[in-house]
Amino acid sequence: MERSLPFSPSFPENARNREEATAFLLTSPTPVPKNSKRSVQAGLVPSDTRRQVKNRLIPAFENCDLKDITTEVLQSYIAALLKKGNSAKYIRNIVSTMSAMWSIALSWNYVTYKPFEGLILPPLVKPYSEAYSPEEAVAIFGAAREPFKTLLWIAGECGMRPAEVCGLDAKYIHLADCVVSVRQSESMGRIVTPKTEAGYRDFAISEELAEHLRSFLRGKREGLLFMSPNGRPWRETKVVEKRLNPLLKKLGFAPKGLKAFRHFNATMMDARNVPVKTRQTRLGHDDPRVTLGMKNRSGYTHMIGEDDRRVAAMFGEMFGQVLCPDVSKQEEAQTQPIVGAV
Numbered sequence: 001m002e003r004s005l006p007f008s009p010s011f012p013e014n015a016r017n018r019e020e021a022t023a024f025l026l027t028s029p030t031p032v033p034k035n036s037k038r039s040v041q042a043g044l045v046p047s048d049t050r051r052q053v054k055n056r057l058i059p060a061f062e063n064c065d066l067k068d069i070t071t072e073v074l075q076s077y078i079a080a081l082l083k084k085g086n087s088a089k090y091i092r093n094i095v096s097t098m099s100a101m102w103s104i105a106l107s108w109n110y111v112t113y114k115p116f117e118g119l120i121l122p123p124l125v126k127p128y129s130e131a132y133s134p135e136e137a138v139a140i141f142g143a144a145r146e147p148f149k150t151l152l153w154i155a156g157e158c159g160m161r162p163a164e165v166c167g168l169d170a171k172y173i174h175l176a177d178c179v180v181s182v183r184q185s186e187s188m189g190r191i192v193t194p195k196t197e198a199g200y201r202d203f204a205i206s207e208e209l210a211e212h213l214r215s216f217l218r219g220k221r222e223g224l225l226f227m228s229p230n231g232r233p234w235r236e237t238k239v240v241e242k243r244l245n246p247l248l249k250k251l252g253f254a255p256k257g258l259k260a261f262r263h264f265n266a267t268m269m270d271a272r273n274v275p276v277k278t279r280q281t282r283l284g285h286d287d288p289r290v291t292l293g294m295k296n297r298s299g300y301t302h303m304i305g306e307d308d309r310r311v312a313a314m315f316g317e318m319f320g321q322v323l324c325p326d327v328s329k330q331e332e333a334q335t336q337p338i339v340g341a342v
Contacts, residue, residue, distance in 0.1 A: 049097055052093070052094055056094055067111065070115050071115045071116075071117075071118045074095070074098075074116065074119055075119060075120065078091055078095070078120075078122070088123060088124050088125065095119065098116075102114070102115070130256045131264040131266070132260045132263075132264040133264075134268065136253055136264075137156050137261065138322055139251060139253075140244075140253070142322040143250070143251055146216070147216070147225070147226060148244075150213070151234075152261065154168065154209070155258060156264060156265060157265070158205065158265070158315075159262050159269075159282050159283050160180075160262070160284070162239070162257075162258035162259055162261075162262070163186045163187060163195075164185045164195075164199070164284075165226070166185075166235065166239065167186035167191050168226070169184065169223060169224055170217055170220045170223050170224075170225060171221060171222045173213060175210050177304075178204055178209075178210045178309075179202055179203070179204060179205065180203060180205050181202045182199060182200060182202075185199070186233040186234070188235070189228070189232045189233065189235045195284070197286070198284050198285055198286045199284040201282070201284050203282045203304065203308055204308045206313050206317070206319075207316060208316035208317065208319065208320035209315075239258060240255075240258055244257070244258060265315070266283060268315070269282070272311075272314065274307065275307050278305065278307040278311060281308065282308065
């Protein structure tokens, strides 16, 4: 027999872990005891999950008992979200949050069925990924002011995800070896782990970028490179809104976002026939290293390949010309292939 429990989650400020917070999330009137066997991964409920619950799920289901939330009810809710213009990705995130809550309710015998299995979710349509042309990338970089200029150089040369650049810490920049390690990222103005397992990576940077960062850091060995007055990392969305888009408008370029620098990087490597393995490593795409257990999260590896070094030098020369232009060298770099390419 189903228990008649209202869907009215609440988050106590003194919740010590996800277990207690989730207990309130699922309408339990009191925190789960510390020795409870209803274990949930430790850690606070993410702020975006809180917002989803507060702004979406509670208004929609606060008058419903858990036993009354059926597949048909959820399907109607999805249809309502679509009608309001919400994206497929956003709707899937909402459903994922509620499904996670339901799984816990199921394990705690609050409910005995799964209303999510028969749901028809809106299909995800991968947007067309635009890239800045080399001329646009160099022009944008040349017109930018510090510290935004440094962020753009890192994004353009390294091909890092924008959130990874926003969350970059000085302790992961190894100037003596011209290596950057990706160990964290930014999300909603907070530091989080990389997007994927392959996101934990190490790659070469050019001597030009290393020298620029040496001047930029001024001896700083730890701490965020791009930090807001409140001590949090720059937010990708705010960087685009407040810094990038106004600059693009001034230059007369169409807005393509920060990710277009990552796509520019990938396009350049593809045009120069850079080996696929090198591209995967630098961009942080899933690759065989995950399966082989070759990931290194605690420190960076010195196993930086020659192709990796050559790619870094290619981008370093391109962006370095903006600071110290030499047309003859730039033309030579555009015609020289990457050794070892496939």
